[in-house]
Amino acid sequence: MYVAVKGGERAIDAAHEWLADERRGATDVAELSIPQIREQLRLAVNRVMAEGSLYDPDLAALAIKQARGDMIEAIFLIRAYRTTLPRFGVSAPIDTGAMRCDRRISATFKDLPGGQILGPTFDYTHRLLDFALMAEEGAGATPAVAEAAGAARAAGGAEATALPHVAEYLDREGLLQPEPEDNTPPRDLTREPLDFPADRPLKLQALARGDEGFVLSMAYSTQRGYARNHPFVGELRIGRVAVSMDIPELGFAIDLGEITVSECETVNQFTGSKTEPPKFTRGYGLVFGQSERKAISMALVDRALRWEELGEDDVGAPAQDAEFVLSHSDNVQATGFLEHIKLPHYVDFQSELELIRRLRAEAMMASTGPQEAAE
Amino acid sequence: MSYNFAYLDEQTKRMIRRAILKGVAIPGYQVPFASREMPMPYGWGTGGVQVSAACLTPDDVFKVIDQGADDTTNAVSIRRFFEKTAGVAVTEKTAEATVIQTRHRIPETPLCADQILVYQVPIPEPLRFLEPRETETRKMHGLEEYGLMHVKLYEDIARHGEIATAYAYPVKVEDRYVMDPSPIPKFDNPKLESPALQLFGAGREQRIYALPPFTKVASLDFEDYPFDPSKAAHPCALCGAEDSYLDEVIVDDAGGRMFVCSDTDYCASRRDTGEAA
Numbered sequence: 001m002y003v004a005v006k007g008g009e010r011a012i013d014a015a016h017e018w019l020a021d022e023r024r025g026a027t028d029v030a031e032l033s034i035p036q037i038r039e040q041l042r043l044a045v046n047r048v049m050a051e052g053s054l055y056d057p058d059l060a061a062l063a064i065k066q067a068r069g070d071m072i073e074a075i076f077l078i079r080a081y082r083t084t085l086p087r088f089g090v091s092a093p094i095d096t097g098a099m100r101c102d103r104r105i106s107a108t109f110k111d112l113p114g115g116q117i118l119g120p121t122f123d124y125t126h127r128l129l130d131f132a133l134m135a136e137e138g139a140g141a142t143p144a145v146a147e148a149a150g151a152a153r154a155a156g157g158a159e160a161t162a163l164p165h166v167a168e169y170l171d172r173e174g175l176l177q178p179e180p181e182d183n184t185p186p187r188d189l190t191r192e193p194l195d196f197p198a199d200r201p202l203k204l205q206a207l208a209r210g211d212e213g214f215v216l217s218m219a220y221s222t223q224r225g226y227a228r229n230h231p232f233v234g235e236l237r238i239g240r241v242a243v244s245m246d247i248p249e250l251g252f253a254i255d256l257g258e259i260t261v262s263e264c265e266t267v268n269q270f271t272g273s274k275t276e277p278p279k280f281t282r283g284y285g286l287v288f289g290q291s292e293r294k295a296i297s298m299a300l301v302d303r304a305l306r307w308e309e310l311g312e313d314d315v316g317a318p319a320q321d322a323e324f325v326l327s328h329s330d331n332v333q334a335t336g337f338l339e340h341i342k343l344p345h346y347v348d349f350q351s352e353l354e355l356i357r358r359l360r361a362e363a364m365m366a367s368t369g370p371q372e373a374a375e
Numbered sequence: 376m377s378y379n380f381a382y383l384d385e386q387t388k389r390m391i392r393r394a395i396l397k398g399v400a401i402p403g404y405q406v407p408f409a410s411r412e413m414p415m416p417y418g419w420g421t422g423g424v425q426v427s428a429a430c431l432t433p434d435d436v437f438k439v440i441d442q443g444a445d446d447t448t449n450a451v452s453i454r455r456f457f458e459k460t461a462g463v464a465v466t467e468k469t470a471e472a473t474v475i476q477t478r479h480r481i482p483e484t485p486l487c488a489d490q491i492l493v494y495q496v497p498i499p500e501p502l503r504f505l506e507p508r509e510t511e512t513r514k515m516h517g518l519e520e521y522g523l524m525h526v527k528l529y530e531d532i533a534r535h536g537e538i539a540t541a542y543a544y545p546v547k548v549e550d551r552y553v554m555d556p557s558p559i560p561k562f563d564n565p566k567l568e569s570p571a572l573q574l575f576g577a578g579r580e581q582r583i584y585a586l587p588p589f590t591k592v593a594s595l596d597f598e599d600y601p602f603d604p605s606k607a608a609h610p611c612a613l614c615g616a617e618d619s620y621l622d623e624v625i626v627d628d629a630g631g632r633m634f635v636c637s638d639t640d641y642c643a644s645r646r647d648t649g650e651a652a
Binding site: 008009011012076079080082083084086190191192193194195196197323327332333335336337338339340343344345346347348350351352353354355358359362 | 378384407408409410411412413414416417418419421441442443446447448449450451452455478479480497508509510535536537539541542543558559560561562579581582605606607620621622623637
């Protein structure tokens with residue numbers, strides 16, 4: 001006897017309870033605190049803030065905890081929260097030239113005013129597991145280590161004054177393609193439907209909140225020859241910038257606070273055209289937090305997407321196709337649609353099942369005669 | 376923390392209502408709208424949820440079905456969402472509901488003029504799998520250039536002897552726009568001509584479209600290969616209905632199966648009133 005599938009509500013409640021229990025894990029292990037995640041998993045927090053498009057380290061840490069470390073789930077939590085927030089204004093564009101840099105490197109010049117600042121980077125670490133970190137407490141936090149880090153911070157970025165952008169030096173010589181000045185307020189991807197053709201601000205917006213893995217792979221594909229654009233990291237800088245806003249009631253701008261961003265400007269080869277002598281061109285990446293892989297990737301993809309504007313050929317590479325890139329870069333959209341195929345599809349499947357059976361019956365009838373097809 | 380009635384803020388609802396009104400004014404036309412991130416995943420009914428949120432009033436009676444059933448997990452989840460955020464009355468009875476959100480089915484009980492049927496739509500563009508570019512498909516709709524679709528249907532007939540589309544069967548609305556009716560079985564297509572207002576919401580794809588009451592909706596076909604809203608050639612094993620869409624259920628290890636109504640409310644009410652065979 002068939003019993004209709006009932007009990008969806010009870011099953012959902014039970015699943016949620018089980019999930020909460022799994023999230024907590026073994027209770028004889030201390031529970032993670034939000035400050036611990038915020039301070040010790042900061043790069044994860046940065047990614048959630050960047051792709052969640054919301055700068056709030058505490059909420060990002062909460063989302064990571066609630067999502068059990070599933071980054072896309074955490075990003076989704078932040079997005080769903082962000083969408084409920086009222087917009088009370090628009091800040092002034094941040095001035096990355098005035099950035100207080102923790103890290104600032106150029107791959108195009110050996111030395112430059114302000115110098116190369118390595119900052120806290122994995123770059124030259126040997127990727128050997130540090131078993132000392134497995135010790136319950138204290139590892140890495142000895143007074144001597146803390147003191148050395150503090151000294152490095154003081155000597156390097158933290159107190160450094162504004163550093164000029166590397167691109168300015170090329171610009172002065174006229175070697176860089178000038179960027180058109182445009183003060184039109186950019187469209188807001190989160191308030192308007194995506195529309196093509198997309199202008200550069202919209203593309204950059206989509207890339208900034210796009211999935212790190214997707215943007216990385218797109219960028220990588222350009223390096224491997226699918227619309228190669230010969231990038232050099234002109235400059236990568238990471239540090240704190242002030243966010244200020246014009247307050248109409250006051251009649252002047254005030255600083256609301258400070259955010260950490262990663263900015264990457266690539267210098268790319270450009271062969272020139274019949275009408276123009278050769279010049280360097282640029283790609284641009286800007287991401288919340290220390291997210292340099294993402295910032296560099298973004299700059300490469302930005303540059304690849306500019307083929308039309310710069311009069312290059314469309315070689316048919318995925319990274320040149322704005323509609324392809326922008327429509328598929330968002331991991332919250334992608335995950336939702338991908339995972340929705342877990343939902344019941346009995347009805348569509350049933351209609352396919354009947355169609356296939358009928359087509360097969362007809363085909364058998366035609367090829368082997370009516371007796372066999374009749375089963 | 377408390378949310379606004381039906382979760383979305385009034386400005387957002389207003390934006391959605393404008394898109395709905397535009398959709399009603401141009402039946403079958405896909406209106407872009409600034410879809411919001413909802414607290415459920417894209418692909419799980421966010422378009423339908425936003426449309427429902429924009430339509431619901433405190434006096435409404437809300438019903439949610441998925442695959443025709445009120446008790447499938449995602450239907451339960453969406454119904455709970457609105458019980459919690461809008462506090463509206465909910466029902467499983469098609470006739471009692473004023474707003475019905477659906478995924479993949481149209482209820483068997485005929486709808487009436489004071490009802491709104493809200494569809495969850497995964498891919499609103501009927502031409503999408505013939506032409507992946509939105510810039511191109513919008514142009515094709517603009518120019519009423521539907522040759523590609525007819526060629527596809529013709530190729531189906533050439534290859535299989537019939538139009539091999541069993542669900543999300545394309546329709547033409549008021550002799551103008553080709554429209555995707557969402558992945559309902561083609562059995563449901565004739566019910567698209569209805570006294571009720573039908574609204575379609577695609578959250579991830581940021582589109583809303585509509586069929587105002589009594590709009591002409593023709594399933595695409597050819598004179599010599601007319602549209603056929605087929606279904607399994609069985610009666611429902613529970614209520615005996617001959618006229619309802621059936622789910623096939625595997626009932627034992629030997630692959631034994633039975634066919635039962637996909638519309639659980641229809642089936643249950645037939646059994647309650649003793650119409651079961």
